[in-house]
Amino acid sequence: MPLRPARVGRVGVIRAPVAKTAVVAAAVRPGPAPVAKTAVVAAAVTPGRVGRRRI
Amino acid sequence: MTEVPLDELGPVDYIVVEFPAGASSFTGEMAAELRALADSGTIRVIDVLILTKDADGTVEAAELSDIAELGELQAIEAELAELLAAEDVDNLAAAMEPGSTAGVLIWENLWAAPFASAVRRSGGQLIANGRIPIQAIIASIEAEQVTTTAGD
Numbered sequence: 399m400p401l402r403p404a405r406v407g408r409v410g411v412i413r414a415p416v417a418k419t420a421v422v423a424a425a426v427r428p429g430p431a432p433v434a435k436t437a438v439v440a441a442a443v444t445p446g447r448v449g450r451r452r453i
Numbered sequence: 454m455t456e457v458p459l460d461e462l463g464p465v466d467y468i469v470v471e472f473p474a475g476a477s478s479f480t481g482e483m484a485a486e487l488r489a490l491a492d493s494g495t496i497r498v499i500d501v502l503i504l505t506k507d508a509d510g511t512v513e514a515a516e517l518s519d520i521a522e523l524g525e526l527q528a529i530e531a532e533l534a535e536l537l538a539a540e541d542v543d544n545l546a547a548a549m550e551p552g553s554t555a556g557v558l559i560w561e562n563l564w565a566a567p568f569a570s571a572v573r574r575s576g577g578q579l580i581a582n583g584r585i586p587i588q589a590i591i592a593s594i595e596a597e598q599v600t601t602t603a604g605d
Contacts, residue, residue, distance in 0.1 A: 401502075401514050401539050408538040415547035416469060419586070 460573060463566030464582070465499065467559045469545055474552040484525040487558075491529055498529045500536045500559040504546050512546040514539075 490496045501517040517523070517530045536559055537545075549555050572579075 401542075402516060402535060404535055405537060406539045408540075410538040410541040410544065411536060412467075412541040412544040415544050418548040 461566060461570050463497075463562045463564070463569055464579075465559060465561050467557065469504075469548055469555050469557050471549055471553050471555045473550060474554075477554065481524060488525040488529060495562075495564050496560040497563050498532065498558065498560050499534045500557070501526075501529070501533060502537055502542070502545070502557040504542065504549065504555045504557060506546055506549045506551055506553055506555075508551045510551055512542060512549075514542045 487498065491498055503515045503517065503519070505513050505515075507513075517526060517533065520526075523530055537557070545557050546555070
């Protein structure tokens with residue numbers, strides 16, 4: 399399926415090859431289950447909790 | 454598409470979301486959430502492309518309109534600005550694994566536009582931006598917890 403003609407011959411906006419983000423590798427590293435990790439982050443970013451960082 | 458004066462344009466971001474071969478499960482949930490973001494005025498979808506990379510690395514690009522059943526995306530498709538050029542395709546596909554399919558989404562952060570305009574009017578200019586991956590936050594918190602535990 400070809401792209402629309404309007405896209406051809408135009409200067410692009412993505413100036414360089416996109417690198418795969420390192421997040422993918424970090425997401426599959428061993429450790430607590432993602433759900434547990436999400437709960438930890440949610441707790442950390444919840445305002446007003448003593449001893450927690452606030453973002 | 455509705456024309457927006459450049460000095461009122463909000464920050465424009467893009468993502469490339471890869472679906473490894475055999476791992477996609479399209480239920481319409483993504484489309485519904487994207488439509489909700491657009492309908493609420495949080496974002497304006499500027500462009501969408503669907504990329505496929507064959508096992509030999511050959512990349513093909515398709516328009517959103519090439520999808521047979523657009524459903525929730527019908528209204529979004531009608532407003533696309535077609536910002537991406539054909540020469541962008543290979544750059545975007547560079548991150549893809551062979552055999553995968555990816556969706557490219559470009560959007561304007563409408564929620565940030567008034568603040569961005571105010572910054573520009575005040576003489577400010579963006580010199581850095583980025584996203585903190587949730588994994589980085591997790592790693593930071595975990596490291597802090599280890600330090601705290603070791604100090605007990």
